[in-house]
Amino acid sequence: NAGVTQTPKFRVLKTGQSMTLLCAQDMNHEYMYWYRQDPGMGLRLIHYSVGEGTTAKGEVPDGYNVSRLKKQNFLLGLESAAPSQTSVYFCASRNWKGPNYGYTFGSGTRLTVV
Amino acid sequence: EDQVTQSPEALRLQEGESSSLNCSYTVSGLRGLFWYRQDPGKGPEFLFTLYSAGEEKEKERLKATLTKKESFLHITAPKPEDSATYLCAVLSVTGGGNKLTFGTGTQLKVEL
Numbered sequence: 001n002a003g004v005t006q007t008p009k010f011r012v013l014k015t016g017q018s019m020t021l022l023c024a025q026d027m028n029h030e031y032m033y034w035y036r037q038d039p040g041m042g043l044r045l046i047h048y049s050v051g052e053g054t055t056a057k058g059e060v061p062d063g064y065n066v067s068r069l070k071k072q073n074f075l076l077g078l079e080s081a082a083p084s085q086t087s088v089y090f091c092a093s094r095n096w097k098g099p100n101y102g103y104t105f106g107s108g109t110r111l112t113v114v
Numbered sequence: 115e116d117q118v119t120q121s122p123e124a125l126r127l128q129e130g131e132s133s134s135l136n137c138s139y140t141v142s143g144l145r146g147l148f149w150y151r152q153d154p155g156k157g158p159e160f161l162f163t164l165y166s167a168g169e170e171k172e173k174e175r176l177k178a179t180l181t182k183k184e185s186f187l188h189i190t191a192p193k194p195e196d197s198a199t200y201l202c203a204v205l206s207v208t209g210g211g212n213k214l215t216f217g218t219g220t221q222l223k224v225e226l
Contacts, residue, residue: 004157031212042218043158043201050212058213090157102148103214105157 002026006091006106013081013113021076021109023091031094032074033103034058034066036087043090049074081113116141116206120217127224130191135220137202138184147185148214149178150201158201161187192224 004025013019023032034046045058049068063085065077074093078085088110092103117140127133139147146165150158162171164180171178175196177188187200199221203214 033213035216040218043203043214043216045213045215048213056212092157102160102163103158104160105150107157108155 004091004093004104004106006089006109008109009107010110011112013078013111015081015083015113017081018077018079019081019111020078021089021091021111023074023076023093023106025072025074025091025093025104027093027095027104028071029093029095029104030071032068033092034064034074034076035090035092036060037090037108038087046076046089081111083113085111086113087111116204116208116215118202118204118215118217120200120202120220122220123218124221125223127189127192127222129193129224129226132188132190132192134189135187135200135222136184137187137217139202139204141204141206141208141215143207144204145207146205147180148203148205149176149185149187150203152199152201152219161200189222192222194224194226197222197224 007022033048035043037043044060047066049055052071055066067075088108091106094103119138121136149161152158162178167182175190179186199219201219203216
């Protein structure tokens with residue numbers, strides 16, 4: 001049981017390049033999230049999805065797009081990368097029902113934009 | 115807007131020296147308060163959820179408590195393997211209760 005899997009684990013981009021981060025979960029969870037984590041800033045929500053085919057903006061959505069075409073996958077896209085997007089990106093998922101609402105996180109993608 | 119503040123930012127303990135981490139919060143309609151542990155280079159790992167003031171939960175050397183304004187994570191007789199960053203987060207009715215808001219964490223170092 002893999003839980004939440006993020007690919008790639010590391011990536012270096014040049015300013016202006018595009019890329020897609022993939023998150024896959026095998027727990028049949030309804031909700032999926034993309035966070036970024038920066039020193040001193042904590043985890044900040046970028047976008048989230050409450051079900052297949054739905055997405056919503058979080059706290060820091062600018063410069064990112066997302067898609068949830070299949071329930072188990074949540075993609076985060078950067079159309080034109082900027083140095084300010086250098087960060088560690090975490091995907092998380094949870095079921096809408098359950099005793100503890102606990103999120104399950106992936107192991108992260110470390111992105112550097114030069 | 116939901117706000118979560120954790121203190122201290124960093125804490126150094128000797129093995130066996132008990133202490134507490136603080137998480138104060140401001141939310142409109144708390145649905146749950148969460149504690150996570152994060153090791154370097156890894157994603158946060160779920161520890162506890164607390165739902166109402168007065169609730170307590172324990173796991174090994176950790177005990178989490180909740181009041182109407184703050185939560186404490188008590189660490190009893192810590193060991194070096196308890197070294198990690200501990201994150202607090204809240205789930206509120208804001209935005210339909212679908213989003214966690216995190217604090218910036220307390221970095222705990224337990225030394226021999």
